[in-house]
Structures are given as C-alpha cells and as structure tokens.
Amino acid sequence: MTEDLSGISPQRARELFREGLVRPTAGISRGFAQANLMIVPKELAFDVLLFAQRNPKPCPILGVLDAGETSGPLLAGGDIRTDVPQYVVYENGVPVARPTDITEYWRDDLVTFIIGCSFTFENALLEADLPVAHISQGVNVPMYQTNVRCDPAGRVSGPLVVSMRPMPANQVADAVRITSRYPAVHGAPVHIGNPEELGIKDINRPDFGDAVEIPDGHLPVFWACGVTPQAAIMESKPALAIGHAPGHMLITDAKDSQYLVP
C-alpha cells in the first residue's frame, strides 16, 4: 500500500523524488498537472518541437527549457535532473538505463520538452463520475503502439501511441465531451471501439503499462498518449535522449484547471 500523497504540493513532491523516493506519480498532488518528459540535444530540438507542433494530440507541449536550463516556471525552484522519480536514457534509440537522477548524463546543450499528460483529464473524468479502469484496478494505464503514423518532422518520425480507458456505451459521449475540453493534454479520443483498426492485435497485451479488465458493455476508448515522443525517439535513434519512466511523471506547478477550455 503506497502512502497517500494526494494533498502534498508539487514542490514537496519534487523534493521527495529529489531525495530518492521512487514510485509512480498517479494520485500525487491532485489538481496539479503532471507531464511527460523528452530531453534531446539542441541540434535535434527544432525537429522535436516541429514534430510536436504537427502532432499536438500525442505531443501537447506545456513548456520548453532552453539548452542547459534545469529549471523553469513549471517547476519553480526545482531541477529537471533530479525531480522526476525515474528516467529512461536512450542511446541510439535504445533504452540503456533507468536512473532516478540524470545529473551524470547532463550536458549544456540539452533541451527539455515538458509534455501534457492524460492524468489531467482523468481527474475531470473521475469528477464527472466516469470510470477510469486502471485507477480503480490500481495499475498503470494500458498503452498501445498503433499502426497510425505520426506526421514526421525532419529526422523525427514514429507511430502514434494511444492509451485506453474502457467506457460504458452510454457514457462514451460524456468521455468525449469532457476530454475535448482539455486540448492541451491530449484532448478528445482519437479512436473509439475497433482496436484492430489501430493494429492492436490483443487488447489484453498492451505494449506499455498494464492490461485492464474491460467489463461487458464497455467500449475501449483510445486517447493519444504522451509516450508517442519516446516511441519516435526509439525509431529516430538520436545519439542521446532522456525521457521519464512510464507512469513516473514530472509533477508541475500548473493547475489542471489552467488547461480547461470552455
């Protein structure tokens, strides 16, 4: 049983991670936006930023730290090298390490992309009494690599990765309506039902995260997922890139409500 950290401030959460706490961040500092991370050398930064611009649903950028910068307004007083519970280091597109601190990998030419995360709209779904299966089942959200290609940008290309939440047929429309109000954090679903059309062979075997039970009468609803940039890095094979470990997000100082559009 993990400790309830839902009420602590983002600053305190980052401090705990800096001090060595390692755990998935779901439910920590409720009400504050959590974020995906992608750190690349400056020479690749334009391509990554353009890839994000061209694929805003999977890659909604919340903030960018300039080359060498380790802090910024989304993590006031924090340090991007230590304040995420766990990272994944990629060399030539291959994960080579999962450190809890990337200080030894840091370089002055590294540009940090802070990318919106579905945790923000999950709070809104729960608030509206919609089910969020992986939360009630206590596992990580199931994620699938699809046969849909993202729009490429320069040297960066890759498949769309989606996350899945089963919804009762009579609440699918509500799930669409609510999440479409959060375009900065993946927005409306990209696909509803028919996983095979996305090239998903077995819904019970996600490529990342954990499988969830899909109750009878529920449809699988798919949202663009912030793991997409990491899939692109694995395909594009830059010499160095650093992301977060799945489910181990950056907890930012931005409130979820800041990303709500009417």
Added chain:
Amino acid sequence: MTEDLSGISPQRARELFREGLVRPTAGISRGFAQANLMIVPKELAFDVLLFAQRNPKPCPILGVLDAGETSGPLLAGGDIRTDVPQYVVYENGVPVARPTDITEYWRDDLVTFIIGCSFTFENALLEADLPVAHISQGVNVPMYQTNVRCDPAGRVSGPLVVSMRPMPANQVADAVRITSRYPAVHGAPVHIGNPEELGIKDINRPDFGDAVEIPDGHLPVFWACGVTPQAAIMESKPALAIGHAPGHMLITDAKDSQYLVP
C-alpha cells in the same frame, strides 16, 4: 467596390493572387481559415517556433513548411512565394519592400510558419449576431502594440500586439464564450476595457490597420493578434524575414470549423 469573392475556393483565390490580384483578403473564400505568415532562415527557426509555443495566443501555429518547401497540405498545389496577395520583406528588422511575389527573395533555407488569424473567429461572431465593427465599417481591424511583453525565446522577443473589436456590454460575455472555442486562432480575449492598462494612449490611433468608431455603451475588447510575430521580427532584427502585408493573408484549405473546440 471590390468584387464579391466570398464563394470562391481557396485554390481559386490563391490562383488569383498568383496571377497578380492585390487586395485585402477579408471576406474571400468564406468558411476557410486565413493565416498570418512568417518566413525566416532555418538557423532562426527553432527560436521562432519556441516563441510561438510560448506565446500561443498571439502566435497559434497552423502549419510549418520545412526549409525550402514552397507548398504543403494547407495550400495544396499552391506556392507560398506567389499565393499571398502582398508580402513585407524585413532586413535587419526594417521593412524594405512590399512585393506581391517573393520568388526573387527565396532561398532553400527559408522556413515558413503559417499562423492562425482572427478572421476565423470573426465568422463565428457574425454568425452569432455579434457586431464586428471593422467589417461593418469596411476597414481593416485596428491593431495596437501594447506594453505587455511576450515570453522571449532565444533571439526572438517583442511586444504583444492586439486587435480590438468594440462589443456592447451585454454581449461581451458572448464574445468571450464564442472566441474561446477557437484556441487555435487566438482564442479568448486577452483584455477587456481599460486600453490605457495595455499602454494604448489613443484608441483612435491604432499602430496598424484602421481606427473604428466605438459606439456609446460598447467596451473595447482586445484579442492577441497575429501581427505579434512581425513585431518580434522588427525587434529581433534577423538579417532576413518575410511576412504578409497586414490584412493580406494566406487563404488556406483548412475550414474554419476544423479549429472549433466544444
């Protein structure tokens, strides 16, 4: 009296401009998104894209053409060098020419940013029977350089430029509600009433465009404006940059409705 071109296709409109027609684009190809233009050398492109990412209200990017590319999905079969009715060429931040064709300035390292334009939400305002003063008065929208600074990015910095539309007090809320549904084309107003707080000394003397009459009981409502990137170019003084002439926009193949969020 200019000819009514509201019903022609975007392709036909671009063809007319390519063949030499020079006129403001308001009202042409109604229902299709018009766009601001900013063309810069590749070596400045990351800074411009990051500036746009950090200032999404004035600089909502609809598309980017890679270095040297002259066409793309937003202008199918078109040519960015000829298909805008009039351009402004900046050298070291100073406007040096207003050509109707930029073929002679073209270089293989030029990156084109296609940026959302308020014409999209103006159609939605008109549809909802809200007044759009500059349209009913037959002039260009009044635009003002403010004392608000945009978030800088690398070598690119500058003031926020706003456009103004007077609204009756009992319809200001509707204007907010409607335009906030178009985050990709400037979105909700940035300021309502009190122009002096924005550093606007004389509302009847806009910095760009034309003054409009503000009827009694109307409030000046200010939206972030797509001229902001050009103001940043004037301040940041790159050796070369090319924008559109105010009011002389790129007419894209994207429908206005594509940018509507619920």
